[in-house]
Amino acid sequence: MDVRIELAGVSKSFGGAVALREIDFAVNGGEVHALVGMNGAGKSTLVKILSGALVPDAGEVLIDGAGHGALTPRRARALGVSIVHQHRTLVPQLTVAENMLLGRLPRRAGAVDWRRAHAEAARALAALDVRVPTRAVAGELGPAQQTLVEIAREVATGGKVLVLDEPTASLGGADAATVHDLVRRLSSAGISIVYISHHLDEVLGLADRITVLRDGRRIVTAAGADLDLAGLVRAMTGERISHQRPRRDRAAGETVLEIDALASGARLAELTLTVRAHEVVAVLGPAGDGQSELFDLLSGRRRPSGGRIRVAGADVAAGDVGAALAAGLRCVTGDRLAHGLVPGLTVDENLDLTRRGLRRPWLVRWGRLHRQAAERRSRYGVATIQADPPVSALSGGNQQKVLLAKWLDAPVQACLLEEPTNGVDVAAKADIHQLVDGLADQGTAVLLASADVEEVLRLADRVVVVRAGRVVADLPVEGLSRDALVSLTVGGTAS
Amino acid sequence: MTAISTPQRRAGLVVPPWFLRHAGVLAVLLLIGVFTATSSDVFLTGANLLNVSQQIAVVAVLAAGLTLLMTAGGIDFSLGAIAAVAHGVAAQLIVAGVPDGPAVLVTLALGAAIGLVNGVMVTWFKVTPFVATLATSTALGGAALLIIGGQSVSIGDHLMMIGFGEVLGVIPVSVVIAAAVCVAAALVMRWTAFGRNAFAIGGNESAARLSGIPVVRTKLLLYTLGGLLAALGGVMLVARLGAASPGAGGLHLELTVVAAVVIGGTALHGGSGTMVGTVLGVLLLGVVANSLNLLQINPYYQDVALGAVLAVAAIANHLRGRRT
Ligand SMILES: Nc1ncnc2c1ncn2[C@@H]1O[C@H](COP(=O)(O)OP(=O)(O)OP(=O)(O)O)[C@@H](O)[C@H]1O
Ligand SMILES: [Mg+2]
Numbered sequence: 001m002d003v004r005i006e007l008a009g010v011s012k013s014f015g016g017a018v019a020l021r022e023i024d025f026a027v028n029g030g031e032v033h034a035l036v037g038m039n040g041a042g043k044s045t046l047v048k049i050l051s052g053a054l055v056p057d058a059g060e061v062l063i064d065g066a067g068h069g070a071l072t073p074r075r076a077r078a079l080g081v082s083i084v085h086q087h088r089t090l091v092p093q094l095t096v097a098e099n100m101l102l103g104r105l106p107r108r109a110g111a112v113d114w115r116r117a118h119a120e121a122a123r124a125l126a127a128l129d130v131r132v133p134t135r136a137v138a139g140e141l142g143p144a145q146q147t148l149v150e151i152a153r154e155v156a157t158g159g160k161v162l163v164l165d166e167p168t169a170s171l172g173g174a175d176a177a178t179v180h181d182l183v184r185r186l187s188s189a190g191i192s193i194v195y196i197s198h199h200l201d202e203v204l205g206l207a208d209r210i211t212v213l214r215d216g217r218r219i220v221t222a223a224g225a226d227l228d229l230a231g232l233v234r235a236m237t238g239e240r241i242s243h244q245r246p247r248r249d250r251a252a253g254e255t256v257l258e259i260d261a262l263a264s265g266a267r268l269a270e271l272t273l274t275v276r277a278h279e280v281v282a283v284l285g286p287a288g289d290g291q292s293e294l295f296d297l298l299s300g301r302r303r304p305s306g307g308r309i310r311v312a313g314a315d316v317a318a319g320d321v322g323a324a325l326a327a328g329l330r331c332v333t334g335d336r337l338a339h340g341l342v343p344g345l346t347v348d349e350n351l352d353l354t355r356r357g358l359r360r361p362w363l364v365r366w367g368r369l370h371r372q373a374a375e376r377r378s379r380y381g382v383a384t385i386q387a388d389p390p391v392s393a394l395s396g397g398n399q400q401k402v403l404l405a406k407w408l409d410a411p412v413q414a415c416l417l418e419e420p421t422n423g424v425d426v427a428a429k430a431d432i433h434q435l436v437d438g439l440a441d442q443g444t445a446v447l448l449a450s451a452d453v454e455e456v457l458r459l460a461d462r463v464v465v466v467r468a469g470r471v472v473a474d475l476p477v478e479g480l481s482r483d484a485l486v487s488l489t490v491g492g493t494a495s
Numbered sequence: 496m497t498a499i500s501t502p503q504r505r506a507g508l509v510v511p512p513w514f515l516r517h518a519g520v521l522a523v524l525l526l527i528g529v530f531t532a533t534s535s536d537v538f539l540t541g542a543n544l545l546n547v548s549q550q551i552a553v554v555a556v557l558a559a560g561l562t563l564l565m566t567a568g569g570i571d572f573s574l575g576a577i578a579a580v581a582h583g584v585a586a587q588l589i590v591a592g593v594p595d596g597p598a599v600l601v602t603l604a605l606g607a608a609i610g611l612v613n614g615v616m617v618t619w620f621k622v623t624p625f626v627a628t629l630a631t632s633t634a635l636g637g638a639a640l641l642i643i644g645g646q647s648v649s650i651g652d653h654l655m656m657i658g659f660g661e662v663l664g665v666i667p668v669s670v671v672i673a674a675a676v677c678v679a680a681a682l683v684m685r686w687t688a689f690g691r692n693a694f695a696i697g698g699n700e701s702a703a704r705l706s707g708i709p710v711v712r713t714k715l716l717l718y719t720l721g722g723l724l725a726a727l728g729g730v731m732l733v734a735r736l737g738a739a740s741p742g743a744g745g746l747h748l749e750l751t752v753v754a755a756v757v758i759g760g761t762a763l764h765g766g767s768g769t770m771v772g773t774v775l776g777v778l779l780l781g782v783v784a785n786s787l788n789l790l791q792i793n794p795y796y797q798d799v800a801l802g803a804v805l806a807v808a809a810i811a812n813h814l815r816g817r818r819t
Pocket of ligand 2: 395
């Protein structure tokens with residue numbers, strides 16, 4: 001096998017803190033090379049170096065055997081290396097077609113040929129089986145659809161090496177399967193794929209080779225067939241972690257959160273459900289379906305076109321952020337950088353924002369703020385290599401933990417969790433699951449909007465399945481099989 | 496990415512982060528200072544430095560308000576025009592026989608009210624800040640001339656205290672006012688929830704709103720405060736000149752203020768900014784203007800220099816923002 005792209009002895013540090021140490025990493029032609037590791041292990045940093053977005057402090061990037069000292073994203077792309085980043089990079093105001101053809105819109109006589117642009121974009125999307133209208137505005141798509149559009153865009157530019165940084169982090173079963181199919185097809189067409197994911201079963205199913213990073217070091221590179229789940233986890237964590245599903249014996253209390261005939265455009269038609277104290281109810285649906293509307297409607301970001309929301313027996317004013325917060329309802333977004341955190345502010349200050357928004361103090365007491373933040377950080381396992389860096393400098397998984405700590409680290413009546421383990425490693429995922437259990441144990445009514453069937457089965461007491469904006473099932477999770485749930489979500493076509 | 500907040504160790508001594516952040520402006524300031532001092536003996540005399548500090552006091556007061564506002568992702572192009580209106584109104588009130596104190600207070604209230612109008616347009620009617628304040632700026636530019644009838648309006652020896660008073664026998668009152676405003680703004684930005692909310696709003700308005708931070712109220716307050724400080728600048732202007740005149744304040748003052756804030760490193764898209772930077776920016780522009788004066792360079796070059804310094808600063812900020 002010929003080596004397409006290679007890192008030789010690459011090191012990188014940020015402000016004195018080492019993120020990568022002397023990494024050797026090679027990707028062969030047509031292989032799927034998975035990159036796994038805990039949050040902050042350095043995966044994103046590694047692929048940013050591959051794609052020219054970061055310059056290594058030491059070592060070299062070799063593309064087709066030739067060294068490139070000053071690789072830039074543009075040069076890397078010209079050399080056939082393209083990347084889909086962990087954070088979505090679509091321009092939210094532009095249409096899908098414009099985003100797909102950004103910088104290379106087809107022209108006729110100097111003017112943009114819109115008909116051809118849409119046709120081209122539609123063809124590229126159809127080739128990958130992505131069903132998104134090319135005239136839709138990118139910002140209005142759900143996170144899953146945005147991911148798919150981005151992958152389609154990078155594939156359409158025709159690279160030889162495609163880097164996917166957690167492409168399935170926010171995708172549900174059916175969409176994830178689409179991505180897997182796509183990856184297999186691309187690799188058999190001779191394209192090399194670097195694949196980052198925290199879903200280890202998916203990695204084991206897809207990868208020809210797997211490289212494990214831990215604390216910025218390469219621990220092992222092995223053929224996918226030679227590794228199993230337990231071995232992979234051991235290599236990632238360095239010690240054994242056990243996870244098992246606790247059989248809970250808590251009884252649901254009184255009704256806390258009532259959603260009554262909630263409607264919003266075409267995406268949500270008369271959703272009715274109740275969540276009781278000590279109960280976790282999951283709303284499961286294909287990515288981008290009704291459950292993705294819940295965050296906007298419950299948080300008060302947008303006014304529903306019909307229906308009511310009640311918390312502990314009292315109506316919550318529609319479309320009013322303050323009212324929702326005051327009622328004790330906390331909505332944790334699945335899109336942390338857009339609606340959850342202020343990336344330019346430090347971790348500690350972000351952790352204090354919700355409290356500040358609720359209590360409305362006059363002064364900021366930094367000493368107390370840092371002390372309280374330190375406690376929360378250790379409770380939620382936020383690991384940073386600098387003392388109090390801006391949130392934008394954290395790895396994706398650590399950002400997610402900051403997000404949860406910010407919203408949930410105080411007693412709440414009811415909460416909506418949108419994809420709470422989006423892009424976190426196995427250990428953190430187990431921690432977050434325990435945290436959700438803990439919330440319910442304390443009496444919080446937890447509504448979980450998720451596209452992840454495993455997670456729903458692990459966490460929920462009851463599941464509401466939505467499809468095409470309508471509720472198609474409302475069942476207790478007890479006794480429900482994974483396959484039954486999957487087929488409910490995708491409309492009985494899958495397994 | 497914003498500046499890393501940990502102090503960096505170099506050769507055994509700890510350099511505070513604000514120093515690193517502003518090292519560029521500081522270096523340019525020193526360079527121009529040294530150059531002017533060697534080419535003109537007047538530069539370092541007490542009288543000249545006093546003169547410079549008085550000239551930049553007004554700019555500093557306006558820039559303090561703008562720094563807060565820009566940190567929250569806003570912008571106000573009407574500050575210079577508000578100052579022009581304020582200086583006219585103060586003069587007319589005094590000419591009409593209103594005692595100094597009430598005249599100043601009424602003027603400040605008017606400035607705050609105009610700022611509030613800007614804020615209402617931006618928050619309630621969702622007009623882009625640029626357009627909203629450009630509109631008020633244009634309208635107020637005309638109003639300022641109407642108020643003084645297009646002529647100089649002398650205030651005789653009123654407002655002497657603000658214009659020519661001295662504290663401890665040496666420091667001009669206007670400089671004390673400017674320093675007090677800047678220090679207060681810096682404290683607000685660091686220690687008050689209001690100031691920190693401005694950063695949160697500028698950094699991610701949606702997240703700030705969802706966290707329960709009063710976005711609309713904070714913005715209204717910021718624009719109001721900007722108007723109030725601009726009016727204070729207007730009062731200082733008329734006090735120093737002893738008259739309201741057609742050329743004072745307005746667009747040139749506005750551009751100087753915006754330039755000073757940008758040179759100081761405040762991000763145009765919000766989310767980061769410091770008063771230390773703004774003060775350095777104000778000083779830099781003041782020293783450049785003074786040195787062009789002393790070296791008897793054609794005054795038309797002043798604007799050329801202002802533009803050039805601004806462009807260089809903006810590019811430097813961009814490069815610093817890109818470095819990780
Ligand atoms: N721009 C930056 N400035 C400072 N530190 C950074 C920066 N980017 C990354 N880091 C740090 O480098 C380390 C590695 O981060 P990286 O994003 O590569 O992790 P990751 O393996 O992708 O994790 P995750 O699974 O959570 O996305 C982290 O500790 C992170 O905080
Ligand atoms: Mg990452």
